[in-house]
Amino acid sequence: MPNRRDDLLDATIDVIGGSGIRALTHRAVDAAAGLPAGSTSNLFRTREALINAVVERFAERERANWEEIALTALPTTPSELADVMIRATHTATGPQRTLTLCRYAILVESAIQPALREQLLATGARVNAWFRTWLRAAGSADPDRDGPLLANHWTGLILHELAIPAPAFDPGPQIRAMVEAVIRPAQEVAS
Template structure:
């Protein structure tokens, strides 16, 4: 991994741990353990930094999804449920900071149009990846089935991040959701 990725990962950490107000070039330099000015050398403006952060977290989230799915899409409803449960646990556990950074950026995109464009582009890549998961898992209409599953999953993770429940087990909820949505209509 190169210095650019190190800086972007540090920016994700700053966002996930401190929110949008904490994100400065200086804070990223410190989080990356690099001399002052390092982030600015790669990303001259905050907008440039944020756009690159969006691209980086999309790549990292896809890598986490591929790790969970064993580098192949889930082939059945049950495998899809298992992958989504593992993904929810990962986003609220070891990838918590990454997930929090995503939600911080989602909120900022509501009032910052240039960031919204980058987020929509990254979101399209995630959506395409998930549509493939649904098709392989047996969805008769992935375009129809993706929004309710993705949106519910997003809310489920957000609630766990905002108000952590030590006994968090999304299995029953995700099973009910996937079963209801993927049944033939």
């Protein structure tokens, strides 16, 4: 259940996802949360502390989104994995667009803040481990190879849609082609 801290971090996600990292100030978060001036700085004394806390919060929210999808699907074939990835793409670029934009903004910020990079790697490692499990279930003979290929393509596809939205965005054909080209059953790898 969200608490005041989570409410402030969700408002931070809204500020970053809606206006970019440069718009992030304690005052902007207070306004987005509908709280009196100074509320955010009472919990997060510095902008850096606020950014570090929001990394954990957006990772938590993204994990919850993925778990919601996982409760309804355990892909056991490449086609089912593609279906799940397509569904996740629509969620990331639709109802969770602001959350996704926040993640990308912080990823870019991590290029100049090495401490953020370490934190993002740690939260990303949990997602990667989980995705490898899905790859194995879908028939991948080499999830360590296949995971980055699919995840990096998927990430780029979403980034492109967020930056240059297509009126009739349909990630299905691209994701299906990528999944089918990358996931090779064990018998194909052995031959």
